[in-house]
Amino acid sequence: MSDPVNADPAELAKFSDLAHRWWDKDSEFRPLHQINPLRLDWINSVSGVSGLQVLDVGCGGGILADAMARKGAQVLGIDLAAKALKVAQLHALEAQTPNVLYREISAEALAMEQPGSFDVVTCMEMLEHVPDPASVVAACAALVKPGGWVFFSTINRNPKSFLLAIVGAEYVLNMLPRGTHEYAKLIRPAELASYCRAAGLELSHTRGMEYNPLTQRYWLSSDTSVNYLFATQKGGGV
Template sequence: MTQANVDPAELAKFSSLAHRWWDLEGEFAPLHQINPLRLGWIDALRPLSGARVVDVGCGGGILADSMARKGANVLGIDLAEKSLKVAQLHALEAQTPNLEYRNVAAEALAAESPAQFDVVTCMEMLEHVPDPESIVRACTALVKPGGWVFFSTINRNAKSFLMAIIGAEYVLNLVPRGTHEYARLIRPNELSRYCRDAGLDTLSSRGLGYTPIPRRYALSADTSVNYMLATRRSGGGQ
């Protein structure tokens, strides 16, 4: 049996905060604030209605829930059981249709259900695992030929260190201290290479910027800090 591509310290960190996933003023408030932006971007590139989607590293289900409400049939997967329980409870309370969650690794699901999904999302997750390239390969295996895979993560440079770590964690207190480790951040050219090597074509990128006053996030062309990539698996003839 191969060892799971997971950092126990990262699982413990997010598990300890699991009960706060749906607190709009809590530690995960930034995810709630950026979710309409990333959801709209994904849906504009590949309409979600009727799509079969897997959300890799779904956490408490913020994106998974919103994609299901857009009409997708969504499976959210994560290895943090406490976060999944919170996600499941919220789906029950909100009566979200066509949404289920599983405690399974991306690589294991890819071996079990290859090429079964129209869309794969993996947002704010790659920078938290020991081997992000393995996750990219798994996402590629999960999507059908011609299907879409969406990633988001944080760039690795002096600006991102100042803004995403020092600024967001220690000055503005947007996210808990220690959320991100600089050495694990991923440059866009590195993520693009992972995608290319796995068989994904990168079609679009967007940056996510934050303005402290009036505390607002916005999409932009600036990928120097937070960024998203839209990719498609080769083949499919679409």
């Protein structure tokens, strides 16, 4: 793991400026609200979350963290975007979401503070926004208990993903603010798998996420050419 502050100030500022819109389902964060049930159901089907200690790394305004807490998990959401965290905390108070807390801390710093403390760690739509994604993967591996699960989702790096996830989503369909993703920061599945192996995580399940702009419907599939999800497990479980 590298410097505990593994973050791009421009990325933090980008999401902080939009923080007040996290829970507006017709805002720039509409895609996150639309895919959240898919993410939650898949995570729950692989590892379960009810009654477990769950960490959501890069939680933003708390969309996934809140949903996992409502499924019965004890959730800690962490992020370095202070304004987004305030929105998450306020939403938890207003919605009376049980068993969810938020902290402004990096995954690397928390890994030094609380190694092996969580049954499940999620890191969704975050790796493509940090300078050193391998460091985040290593921190997630350090944070999960032996035998525990770590889930990642990110975007592949290839011409198809450039056309669909950047040109299409940001410039044609205006689903996301322009500049949300940088092509050079996108991560191929083989690269993420390499980071996971180096961190002691075994890749167990892979899924792709697809979108039909005509029906505005998302679904999970075997196609990992654009958006994809990894379910990994840390060795040493009973």
